[in-house]
Amino acid sequence: MDKVTNYFKSWNYKKHAKLCCTVYLTLFAIDMTLGYVVAKKVLPK
Incomplete structure (x- = not known):
């Protein structure tokens, strides 16, 4: 945690x-x- 504090x-x-x-x-x-996956499933080909 000390490393994070120093950072x-x-x-x-x-x-x-x-x-x-x-x-x-x-x-x-x-x-x-x-977005690509949803569009592929929802939109007609």
Whole structure:
């Protein structure tokens, strides 16, 4: 837990950008995958 505390103590823009991009891209990938699966099932061929 101490490692996490130290990580956030030395917070800067670069770390913030990496974290935000990682979270955003992960959510985007999940959204696109689920959207594709749902569209395949719902929409007629």
